Amino acid sequence: MSFLPDEFRTAYSNRSGPNLAALLTPIATPNDPDRLRSFHNFSNADYVKEDLGACLFKNKKPRVSHAEKNAWVDIFAAYWEAVGELLELDIPNLGVTPVTIFVAWKKVANALIRGYSASSGLPAWTLPCLYSVGKYLRIFAINADLHVASQESSALDFQEDVAADSEKNANLEEAARVINRMFTLAPIEESRKWGIYNTTNLLFKTYFKINSVGLTKNLIRAINAQSDDLPPLEAFPKSHIVTFKYYLGVIHFLDENYAEAEEHLTSAWRLCNRHAVKNQELILTYLIPCHLVTTHTLPSERLLSPFPRLERLFRPLSNCIRKGDLVGFDKAMSAGEEEFVKRRIYLPLERGRDIALRNLCRKVFVAGGFEEPKDGQAPVRRTRVPVAEFVAALRIGTHALGRVDTDVVECHLTNLIYKGLMKGYIARERGIVVLSKKNDAFPGTGV
Amino acid sequence: MNSSIPPWRATASAPSEMTTPVLPNTALTPAYIPVQARRSLAHPTQHHNTATQPAPTGYGYAQPPPPPPPTAAPESRSRTGFTPAVRRYVQRCFAPENQVSSVDSKEMQEKLRSVITAAAEDNRMHLIDWDRMILPQVMIQNERNKILANPDVSNWGSSGQFSTTTDASRKRKSTNVDKTDLPPWRQANQGNRTEDRSTYPSTEKRARMTTDDSSKSKANLEMRKKRFEGTVNSTTPTTPTTPAEPQPAIGPVIGRCETLEKNYFRLTAPPNPDTKWKQQGNYTYICDQFKSLRQDLVVQHIENDFTVNVYELHARIALEKGDLGEYNQCQTRLRRLYAQKLGGHPTEFKAYRILYFIYTRNWTAINDTLAEITAEDKKNAAVSHALEVRSALAMGNYHRFFQLYLDTPNMGAYLMDMFVDRERLSALAAMCKAYKLGLELRFITEELGFESDEQAARFILGNCPVEALEEKNGSVRLVTEKAANSIERGKAEAFRVVDIKGQI
Numbered sequence: 001m002s003f004l005p006d007e008f009r010t011a012y013s014n015r016s017g018p019n020l021a022a023l024l025t026p027i028a029t030p031n032d033p034d035r036l037r038s039f040h041n042f043s044n045a046d047y048v049k050e051d052l053g054a055c056l057f058k059n060k061k062p063r064v065s066h067a068e069k070n071a072w073v074d075i076f077a078a079y080w081e082a083v084g085e086l087l088e089l090d091i092p093n094l095g096v097t098p099v100t101i102f103v104a105w106k107k108v109a110n111a112l113i114r115g116y117s118a119s120s121g122l123p124a125w126t127l128p129c130l131y132s133v134g135k136y137l138r139i140f141a142i143n144a145d146l147h148v149a150s151q152e153s154s155a156l157d158f159q160e161d162v163a164a165d166s167e168k169n170a171n172l173e174e175a176a177r178v179i180n181r182m183f184t185l186a187p188i189e190e191s192r193k194w195g196i197y198n199t200t201n202l203l204f205k206t207y208f209k210i211n212s213v214g215l216t217k218n219l220i221r222a223i224n225a226q227s228d229d230l231p232p233l234e235a236f237p238k239s240h241i242v243t244f245k246y247y248l249g250v251i252h253f254l255d256e257n258y259a260e261a262e263e264h265l266t267s268a269w270r271l272c273n274r275h276a277v278k279n280q281e282l283i284l285t286y287l288i289p290c291h292l293v294t295t296h297t298l299p300s301e302r303l304l305s306p307f308p309r310l311e312r313l314f315r316p317l318s319n320c321i322r323k324g325d326l327v328g329f330d331k332a333m334s335a336g337e338e339e340f341v342k343r344r345i346y347l348p349l350e351r352g353r354d355i356a357l358r359n360l361c362r363k364v365f366v367a368g369g370f371e372e373p374k375d376g377q378a379p380v381r382r383t384r385v386p387v388a389e390f391v392a393a394l395r396i397g398t399h400a401l402g403r404v405d406t407d408v409v410e411c412h413l414t415n416l417i418y419k420g421l422m423k424g425y426i427a428r429e430r431g432i433v434v435l436s437k438k439n440d441a442f443p444g445t446g447v
Numbered sequence: 448m449n450s451s452i453p454p455w456r457a458t459a460s461a462p463s464e465m466t467t468p469v470l471p472n473t474a475l476t477p478a479y480i481p482v483q484a485r486r487s488l489a490h491p492t493q494h495h496n497t498a499t500q501p502a503p504t505g506y507g508y509a510q511p512p513p514p515p516p517p518t519a520a521p522e523s524r525s526r527t528g529f530t531p532a533v534r535r536y537v538q539r540c541f542a543p544e545n546q547v548s549s550v551d552s553k554e555m556q557e558k559l560r561s562v563i564t565a566a567a568e569d570n571r572m573h574l575i576d577w578d579r580m581i582l583p584q585v586m587i588q589n590e591r592n593k594i595l596a597n598p599d600v601s602n603w604g605s606s607g608q609f610s611t612t613t614d615a616s617r618k619r620k621s622t623n624v625d626k627t628d629l630p631p632w633r634q635a636n637q638g639n640r641t642e643d644r645s646t647y648p649s650t651e652k653r654a655r656m657t658t659d660d661s662s663k664s665k666a667n668l669e670m671r672k673k674r675f676e677g678t679v680n681s682t683t684p685t686t687p688t689t690p691a692e693p694q695p696a697i698g699p700v701i702g703r704c705e706t707l708e709k710n711y712f713r714l715t716a717p718p719n720p721d722t723k724w725k726q727q728g729n730y731t732y733i734c735d736q737f738k739s740l741r742q743d744l745v746v747q748h749i750e751n752d753f754t755v756n757v758y759e760l761h762a763r764i765a766l767e768k769g770d771l772g773e774y775n776q777c778q779t780r781l782r783r784l785y786a787q788k789l790g791g792h793p794t795e796f797k798a799y800r801i802l803y804f805i806y807t808r809n810w811t812a813i814n815d816t817l818a819e820i821t822a823e824d825k826k827n828a829a830v831s832h833a834l835e836v837r838s839a840l841a842m843g844n845y846h847r848f849f850q851l852y853l854d855t856p857n858m859g860a861y862l863m864d865m866f867v868d869r870e871r872l873s874a875l876a877a878m879c880k881a882y883k884l885g886l887e888l889r890f891i892t893e894e895l896g897f898e899s900d901e902q903a904a905r906f907i908l909g910n911c912p913v914e915a916l917e918e919k920n921g922s923v924r925l926v927t928e929k930a931a932n933s934i935e936r937g938k939a940e941a942f943r944v945v946d947i948k949g950q951i
Contacts, residue, residue: 418877
């Protein structure tokens with residue numbers, strides 16, 4: 001006999017959402033490895049509803065409305081079925097595949113959604129069940145897609161059509177639709193508002209996975225539209241908010257709205273639990289390039305030290321930028337290109353080249369030394385720098401001399417000036433760059 | 448209306464000024480709703496008074512010329528083998544009350560010929576119940592309607608590219624003031640919507656029932672089924688129209704067919720290479736033809752090297768004509784076709800794709816595209832060129848950018864033309880700030896890829912006040928301080944979001 005009914009009643013009387021949600025997880029716990037099997041053995045397909053009705057609400061406890069009782073029976077009956085599928089997954093010839101599991105789990109999700117959308121819906125404290133079921137729905141969908149893909153690749157020769165992009169993620173897209181229903185549940189009533197960010201996050205995650213980042217815009221619009229009716233962000237669980245802010249930041253990031261992206265990512269970074277290393281790493285993956293673009297600053301060693309992966313990702317580039325090593329920078333960019341592109345940070349990182357260039361030009365300026373001191377005044381740096389000196393600097397490390405001609409260098413200098421990284425102007429006819437004398441030729445760098 | 452009168456009687460008894468021009472024909476059409484979509488828009492109400500109204504100028508096809516007398520019809524030269532039934536059928540085809548406004552008599556004759564030839568070839572002449580045989584003009588209409596019922600057709604409506612019909616409807620618009628706020632396809636429907644939706648089906652169904660009753664024999668039914676195979680299947684619009692449809696192995700026949708619009712694939716004979724795109728340069732026409740081709744390919748689920756060819760050709764022509772909406776449709780589809788490895792020129796179009804995204808400044812898509820590009824692709828001159836363009840722009844390296852612009856492989860230059868002025872403004876804005884003391888025009892010409900000093904000067908004057916250019920010591924100079932503000936404004940204007948219809 002399973003513990004489930006007892007745990008259900010305890011969770012219900014304590015009004016503990018997480019405990020209740022734990023009952024609906026499709027995995028066995030370490031201290032109860034037979035959890036799923038024993039639950040499944042507790043009844044059979046014909047009597048599961050009666051059994052559940054009798055056990056979950058034995059002696060009329062917990063005392064709930066008839067509708068609520070039915071909802072739970074339906075949910076657990078669907079869960080019971082899904083568990084049955086799960087248990088048979090590894091047994092050959094039963095026809096159970098990740099796809100059938102996904103289908104079974106979808107029923108659990110739908111039963112839950114019905115439970116919440118009914119007029120006497122399930123109470124707000126039970127929402128963690130929705131989160132948990134949604135989470136596994138997504139996981140099962142991904143598994144199902146992988147399974148379909150593996151089947152197809154082995155049968156590819158016999159098929160005329162190769163699965164189009166859209167079919168590749170068919171199950172996950174279906175999951176997205178179910179989760180979207182969960183999302184639309186949220187705003188209807190006071191008690192369900194609390195689920196809005198969690199379901200949104202789940203949808204964000206799914207849309208990113210199926211490469212439909214564009215769809216996230218609709219969600220953001222929907223949330224903004226009802227923001228007046230929602231409790232303030234701070235009132236929601238921090239975990240929801242961190243994820244939400246993270247995705248919001250990344251979405252702005254992808255649109256090259258780095259200022260807004262930085263704002264959201266920073267608040268995600270601040271709220272993030274300090275033991276959630278993985279999440280911190282994710283946030284920093286975008287926050288660092290963002291910061292590079294907006295403030296031209298590089299990550300310190302102390303910041304990166306807890307994250308060896310980020311250290312590997314950003315350190316070579318940072319070093320080159322700091323040193324003004326353009327050739328090294330280009331090499332580091334192409335070495336990391338695959339990873340950068342995959343994480344969608346290639347484009348902003350590329351802008352780091354401007355900073356590297358600035359640093360190089362700054363070196364030229366510093367190396368130029370000072371003008372002849374004039375009767376006791378403080379020494380002034382040489383602010384008229386021949387373009388030829390910059391050309392020479394840019395040729396460092398390049399073997400193809402022809403590629404770095406004066407016009408290219410002037411073009412780079414023009415850009416530095418235009419972007420405000422360097423102050424001064426080019427006197428083209430005389431072949432010199434006239435830099436600011438007010439000790440701010442390279443703003444923010446001390447010279 | 449006359450739903451209680453059996454259709455055959457309706458034909459006879461209906462008053463001649465009946466408002467539904469196509470009713471007599473549709474009485475015999477198969478059981479589906481003949482939605483009078485765009486096809487008939489030109490003259491939904493004109494049909495019955497053909498005689499009184501002059502045909503619109505321009506395209507004769509829209510208004511059927513008075514039908515030639517049956518005896519003059521080509522079929523009536525009838526080899527001795529034609530039975531009276533067949534002759535009656537031919538007569539029926541040319542009878543004025545059976546004309547359909549949207550089907551030109553030439554098309555109709557073509558179809559009629561093919562119907563009879565097909566029957567003769569199959570030795571079915573005597574098996575066919577010619578008195579009940581569907582009229583060729585109705586067949587043509589049905590085929591069209593079926594195409595229009597396909598969701599793909601929405602592309603048509605939006606782009607407004609079709610040549611003849613739009614012209615015709617525009618002409619109508621000027622006279623029909625009361626309808627002008629409706630789009631043309633709506634206008635068309637207005638006239639006979641109710642008839643289409645309600646009256647026809649019921650009459651029609653009855654008609655079918657009676658005919659079926661009278662021809663009970665199983666063989667006959669089988670024949671009918673066969674005959675209507677091409678036209679009846681409106682419930683499954685994706686099945687091939689006729690089994691005998693020419694397998695598109697014709698190769699790159701570039702819209703040389705002279706018959707208008709949908710005829711391309713419908714012909715049973717190969718199209719006559721009479722007009723060539725290159726000679727005529729009638730883009731609206733050629734675009735229409737290609738769209739029709741593409742539609743056929745989609746409808747018939749044909750995906751092979753020919754499909755790729757069609758899309759590639761259309762994409763190139765659209766590029767040449769700067770029709771980016773159309774180009775983008777082709778590009779999107781091509782991407783899926785290339786994924787199936789059907790040949791074509793995937794790298795060439797990958798390069799266009801990158802340039803296109805640069806133009807639309809779709810960063811997310813650029814990132815995705817970067818992720819897709821393989822090391823193998825990068826070896827391709829066009830792809831690496833496009834990638835270099837991208838990085839040059841990202842770095843603001845206008846020097847390199849305009850070098851690349853002047854040396855663009857394939858037809859990428861057409862795409863680059865779309866954003867080259869934008870980038871010129873951007874470069875000029877930077878230059879104005881960096882070269883405070885002014886710049887020789889010569890230098891600008893060279894750096895920004897202008898063809899001549901004159902072109903450069905004209906470009907600058909197009910964005911700046913006249914005093915921005917001055918002549919000094921025999922050379923023209925840009926007074927950067929005077930130009931800076933207006934250039935900056937022009938740049939902001941040019942960099943507003945590009946919005947292209949049909950963009951993915």
